Amino acid sequence: MTVSDQIAPAVVTLDALTPRRAPDGVVPPAAPRTAPAARVREGVARMRRALADGSLHHHPPREVPAGHRSHAIDVVRAWAAGAGPVAQRRLCGVCSPRSSALH
Incomplete structure (x- = not known):
């Protein structure tokens, strides 16, 4: 069996495999402070x-x-935004059931 020119692997230059560097003077974004x-x-x-x-x-x-x-995600989002327990209960599907088919 022989390999024809039609199915031979493509030739890749070294430039295509080398990652590009940012130009001098360009500062990359800072890494997050916590993982x-x-x-x-x-x-x-x-x-x-x-x-x-x-x-x-x-x-x-x-x-x-x-x-x-329970609509817990809505309650947690309200808590994360600083809402108190009373405001959170208004969003709770158990304490304040919503009038939709998908309680």
Whole structure:
């Protein structure tokens, strides 16, 4: 069996494989101060503290009635934006059921 010119591998120049450098004087963006995993751990720790001290409104799954949703993401977003427990309860699907087919 022979390899014809039609199926021979393409020739790639070294320039195509070498990463391009930024021109002199161009400063690359600064790296994040904390790694993504560390930021997630910090966020989880903040949420656990807020659940423990009652500043984050929450219902355990067993308290969510069948056919309802807690809308927890809306509550957490409100908490993250600085809303207090009263404002969070207004967004809660258990405390303030919404009048839609998908509670």
